[in-house]
Amino acid sequence: MLGPYLFTLLQADPNRFNGFLVLGYVAMFLVGIAYVLYLANVQRNVEQDIKLMQRILQEDEISAE
Amino acid sequence: MSRLSKTAPILNVTAIALIGLSLLMVFFYAPVEQNMGNVYRLIYFHVGTAWVASLTFLIALIGGIAYLRTGKRSWDTLSLASIEVGIIFITMTTAAGSIWGKPAWDTWWTWSPRLILMVVMWLVYIAYFILRSAVEDEQRRFRFAAIYAIAAFVTVIMCYGSIRVLRDIHPVVFGSALETAEGASQGEAQFFDGDAERASGLTLAMSSLAFTVLYAAWVVNRFRLRDLQDKATQLKLRLAARMSV
Amino acid sequence: MNFVHIVWTIVRKDWAIERRTRQSLAVMLVFALSATITFVFAQGDFNLNAARDNALGLLWTVIFLSGTLGLNRTFSAETETQALSATLIAPITPAALYIGKLCSVLIVQLITLLVLLPLFVVFFDRPIYHPAILLILLLGTIGYAAAGTLVASMAAQTRSVGVLIPVLVLPLTLPVIYTAATGSALFLAPQPPDFNNSWPPIALVLTYDLLMLIVGVMTYNYVVEE
Numbered sequence: 381m382l383g384p385y386l387f388t389l390l391q392a393d394p395n396r397f398n399g400f401l402v403l404g405y406v407a408m409f410l411v412g413i414a415y416v417l418y419l420a421n422v423q424r425n426v427e428q429d430i431k432l433m434q435r436i437l438q439e440d441e442i443s444a445e
Numbered sequence: 446m447s448r449l450s451k452t453a454p455i456l457n458v459t460a461i462a463l464i465g466l467s468l469l470m471v472f473f474y475a476p477v478e479q480n481m482g483n484v485y486r487l488i489y490f491h492v493g494t495a496w497v498a499s500l501t502f503l504i505a506l507i508g509g510i511a512y513l514r515t516g517k518r519s520w521d522t523l524s525l526a527s528i529e530v531g532i533i534f535i536t537m538t539t540a541a542g543s544i545w546g547k548p549a550w551d552t553w554w555t556w557s558p559r560l561i562l563m564v565v566m567w568l569v570y571i572a573y574f575i576l577r578s579a580v581e582d583e584q585r586r587f588r589f590a591a592i593y594a595i596a597a598f599v600t601v602i603m604c605y606g607s608i609r610v611l612r613d614i615h616p617v618v619f620g621s622a623l624e625t626a627e628g629a630s631q632g633e634a635q636f637f638d639g640d641a642e643r644a645s646g647l648t649l650a651m652s653s654l655a656f657t658v659l660y661a662a663w664v665v666n667r668f669r670l671r672d673l674q675d676k677a678t679q680l681k682l683r684l685a686a687r688m689s690v
Numbered sequence: 691m692n693f694v695h696i697v698w699t700i701v702r703k704d705w706a707i708e709r710r711t712r713q714s715l716a717v718m719l720v721f722a723l724s725a726t727i728t729f730v731f732a733q734g735d736f737n738l739n740a741a742r743d744n745a746l747g748l749l750w751t752v753i754f755l756s757g758t759l760g761l762n763r764t765f766s767a768e769t770e771t772q773a774l775s776a777t778l779i780a781p782i783t784p785a786a787l788y789i790g791k792l793c794s795v796l797i798v799q800l801i802t803l804l805v806l807l808p809l810f811v812v813f814f815d816r817p818i819y820h821p822a823i824l825l826i827l828l829l830g831t832i833g834y835a836a837a838g839t840l841v842a843s844m845a846a847q848t849r850s851v852g853v854l855i856p857v858l859v860l861p862l863t864l865p866v867i868y869t870a871a872t873g874s875a876l877f878l879a880p881q882p883p884d885f886n887n888s889w890p891p892i893a894l895v896l897t898y899d900l901l902m903l904i905v906g907v908m909t910y911n912y913v914v915e916e
Contacts, residue, residue, distance in 0.1 A: 397484035397548035404487040404544040405468075408494070408537040412659075415533045419666060426673045433680040440687055513912050561868060568861035575857050579848045589844045592909045596840060596862060599901045603865035606897060610890040 449669050456662035463655035467493075467648070475648040476641035484548050491541040493652035494534040495563075497660055501531035502570070502601050509594035512587060519668075521587040524594045525577075526667035528570050530660050535567045562604035569597045693786050700790025701797070704764070708798065714763040718756040718802045725752050726806075726813070745814035746823070746878055749806060750871040753799070753831065754863065758856045760798050761838045764791075765846040765855065784911035788839065792906070796835040803827060816878060822888060823874045829895045830870030834863045836902040843913050866898040 471489045478485045508524035511517075542560075543553050554560065576593055580586035708714055729748050733740040741748065807827075810818060838859045845854035873891025876883050 393482065395483055397482050400544055400548045401484045401486055404484075404541045405490065407540040407544060408490055411533060411537050411540060415663075419663075419670065423670055423673065426670070426677050429677050430673065430680060433677070433684055437680065437684060437687070513909065558868075558872075562865060565861055565864040565868070568864075572857050572861050576844070576854065579845075579850050579854050581849070585847070588912050588915075589847075592844065592905075592912055593841065593858070595909060596837065596902065596905050599837075599898060599905065600862065600865050602901065603869065603894070603898055606894055607865070607869055610894050 449665060449672065453662070453665045453669055456658065456665050460655065460659040460662040463651070463658050467652045467655040470648045470651050474644055476644050484545060487541050487545040489648050489652045490656075491538055491545065492649060493656045494541070495538040496653055497656040498531045498534035498538065499601055499605075500657065501527040501534065501660055502566075502598055505531065505594045506598040509591035512591040518587065521590060522668055522671050523664065524591065526664040527660075528573050528594065529667070530663050532567060532570050534656065534660075535563060535570075539563060539567070558607045559604070562600070562607055566600050566604055569600045573597060693783070693789075696782050696786035697790040697793060700787065701793045704791070704794035705797065708794075714760040714798045715801060717763055718760045718798065719805060721759050722752045722756045722802060722806055723809075725755060726810075730813075742814045742816060745810055745816045746818055746875055747871060748814075749810050749818065749827075750830075750867055750874075752806065753803065753827075753834070754860075754867045756802060757799060757834055757838060757863075758859050760802070761795060761842045761859060762852060762855050764795055764798070765842040766851060784914050785907045787914065788843075788906050788910035791843065792835055792839045795839050796832060799831050799835055800828075803831060818878070820877045820882075822877045822892070826870050826874040826892060826895060829892065829899055830866055830874075833866040833870075833895060833899040833902055836899060836906055837862050837866070840902070840906040840910070840913070843910070866895055866902075869898070870895045 467489070471486050475486060475489065477483065505524040505527040508520045508527065512520035512524065539560075546555070547553050573590065573593055577586055577590050580589055726748060729744075729751065730741040733744065807818065810816075841858040841862060842855050845851045845858055848854055869891060873895065876887070876891065
């Protein structure tokens with residue numbers, strides 16, 4: 381009679397470590413997102429540099445005429 | 446260059462979609478495991494990133510050899526991008542593995558051969574970037590980076606070789622929890638069989654595919670970035686020429 | 691000039707320099723002994739028993755770290771005297787140059803090892819002269835020298851050679867040092883391994899050696915080209 385009750389006690393809750401599960405996936409995502417942000421930042425800086433230099437060159441050409 | 450601009454967004458979207466799909470599979474399709482509960486689901490992304498990281502280093506090796514033989518800069522960019530992504534993936538693998546290890550085997554870390562050599566791999570490829578930044582002449586930088594990418598792959602081979610070899614002969618001196626940790630960190634953790642195994646295998650395959658596509662997307666973006674940087678350098682030279690007149 | 695002749699000439703040249711300046715050997719030995727002493731008292735207040743248990747590991751650690759110093763000296767000397775570029779003017783196959791420099795580095799490291807081995811046996815009273823251990827020590831040193839010569843040759847052509855050599859050599863050689871150390875430790879265990887368990891670590895170290903040598907020989911012409 382005690383058998384089935386003890387059996388359910390022995391079956392531990394599969395969700396008991398879900399905090400770690402979420403933490404793990406969040407950690408992986410953060411690393412990935414950090415990399416993406418880094419790349420985007422470098423790209424943005426380069427594009428800004430290009431725009432600036434194109435503008436300067438344009439002004440230079442205009443003033444040379 | 447317009448070919449890159451066209452493929453990049455496609456790859457980006459595909460990568461995100463596949464990762465989303467993998468996540469769905471990981472959380473809803475993969476079977477439930479009794480011993481440690483749902484936290485085992487970390488394995489799908491953990492192994493996915495680990496496997497694709499090795500792929501990136503292999504492609505970096507190929508890029509290194511190809512650069513030395515052809516001298517074409519794109520091979521160097523491929524190696525550079527691949528190693529960068531590889532380092533990111535190894536970081537992800539280690540983070541996931543450590544966080545999984547705590548509830549599963551009550552330890553954040555264990556000094557098993559696989560883990561040691563993974564950290565060494567990470568260091569070796571970080572050193573790749575230190576080498577690059579130390580060489581001023583561009584042609585020489587590409588050449589040396591290529592040679593290093595080739596030599597560095599030997600560490601990857603050693604990592605996988607050691608796992609096979611040392612597992613068999615390493616004396617078992619730890620208590621049971623760490624023993625299992627060593628075993629799992631060293632290899633093929635068999636959790637399921639039958640239908641559940643198929644579902645698990647499919648989820649793992651999907652996760653690996655998603656990370657491979659993500660790797661491809663990142664590489665293509667790297668190429669675009671390089672083109673932009675080239676353009677910027679060209680403009681800088683033109684500007685400098687004008688200023689000196 | 692055939693291959694062996696070239697290698698011998700390079701080794702002789704480097705040995706002549708080394709004999710006169712004694713730079714590499716001196717720094718390696720001084721470092722090795724100082725480090726050994728440090729490691730002994732780092733393990734619990736001069737606890738001889740703790741150090742005794744770790745004797746072989748200590749030896750590997752010392753080899754690993756002092757090797758970079760030796761490489762540093764060997765390859766810094768190259769940059770100071772521009773000897774590397776001078777050697778390149780002669781029509782030598784780069785592979786021969788690599789093997790030559792490798793032998794020079796190896797000789798210095800093996801001499802250091804030969805000095806350290808009896809000292810370690812005396813200090814720590816462990817039978818590290820077991821033939822299998824000696825073999826692994828030799829193979830491990832060869833692998834270390836192969837990888838070290840390759841990357842140090844590259845580092846020597848940059849401005850930050852002193853910084854770059856440890857950064858490149860240490861991670862790259864860790865796999866072979868780790869494998870060799872754990873493999874050699876098996877032979878000090880109370881029950882030494884039988885043949886089936888003995889050859890895998892040796893095979894692994896040998897694999898690293900061969901792979902690194904192949905990489906070095908095949909890429910060295912790209913290392914030295916102008």
